[in-house]
Amino acid sequence: MLRFQSGYFGLRDNDAWIDEILDSLALADKANTNTRLLSGGMKRRVLVAQALVHKPPVIVLDEPTAGVDVELRQTLWAFIRRLNREGHTILLTTHYLEEAEALCNRVAMLKAGRVVALDHTANLLHSGDERRLEISLAPADQMPAMLLPRLVKQEGSLYVLRLLDYADLEGILTTLRTSGVAVVGMNLRQIDLEEVFIRIMGQESDA
Template sequence: MPAVSFQGVAKTYTGARGTLRALDGVSFDIEEGEFFGLLGPNGAGKTTLISILAGLARATEGRVKVMGHDVREDYAAARRSLGIVPQELVFDPFFSVRETLRIQSGYFGVKRNEAWIDELLQGLGLADKAHANMRQLSGGMKRRVLVAQALVHKPPVIVLDEPTAGVDVELRQTLWQFVAQLNRQGHAVLLTTHYLEEAEALCGRIAMLKQGRVVALDRTATLLAAAQGQMLRFKTDDPLPPELAAQARVTGRMAQVATRDAAGVEAVLARLRTAGVRVEDLEIGRADLEDVFLSIMQGARPGAPAVAGSALEARA
């Protein structure tokens, strides 16, 4: 039995400006104990899909199940099986951290939960803030409390919707260590993130959404292995020649150019020398998940079927 099952899920919004198809036939399963990544650009439908999973929105078509429980027909059991960390910082300003977790335990009918609350506080670096009022916490600390709230009833399925957006490195490390431990204990984890290095390091399998459709679904290793070729990375203060600029990914001083083989690397370097481009910190490596993601997003067409890793070979 899958931990989470999406079966032909569609969501249509109708308003004064017309109809918007936010999700269009999304289908995939997440197995028990799996660490699964859901990626896509802004507006791809990730948060809409999670809202349907959480019962905050209703699918226009299709079915969603959590641990075998339909989120509409058996909603109470489905909610108990889920722990969701939302993007937004939502908190009650009238309670301390420990009181917040006690109240959250009560929502799920969990009694005598102090030992697990203590473990959450310790594992998420909140032990010294246990009696602090929620209003006194920094944004990063509030996000840690949101994670603790999602885990306080020990759900078999954990959903992390952009959990590290705008937080410091220490919190990221603390969070991932704790969540990875829970995943090893058998909890299924669904992660959405724009930090693709996190998804590459953590997720065993990944689905990519574009305009409400799944355009890639495969094991992370398979997606990376299919991205054949070399990636030339370097820093420069000079403008790139137009033919290289058209295919390069530039972030500040850092430029990355994909090539098929060693001969391609030599050709790029020769063109840079001819154009008088001064290069620093030159590296040659394989494509990472960000390269794979951009390749799929640029090549995927609305309405096209989902691709596995092998479909990337034509784009490498």
């Protein structure tokens, strides 16, 4: 089928590229299988292969990693990055914010069919000065009430707190010490794209 697809674009002797696509999409062992017998996830990968077979300058990928396992997702990410490095412009739609952050130079966020944010990924990630402090406490359920307004989420003994600047860190640790709560683990990080998305969608709802 991919050879026929190549022929539609006047491409001959395209077997090496077809084999590379099949390997990159983990379809090599299904090269001679009727597509009607493939699983839904494999059919999606076949559609990606068809889109790539003639090496178009602009590639539109609609949720290419939906329904695939973690290992294959990483393989697809590496392949997409390589295509981009080789000069292909890629328009990617995805519900996975981690995927958008990992792959995209620019991100558009839509709500009800309307673009509510469009910028370089780095600019979106630094659109606010907020950071996140991830801390594990002992006792696990003794977060001081004074710090609860900073709480973003809690997963067991792990708390994620909103941090406006590094100067806040000393005040948080002092509050924990004076409350008799021990910090058994701590990590400081920038906000991720999912948190930016939630913030922007919340602002749109309030508007």
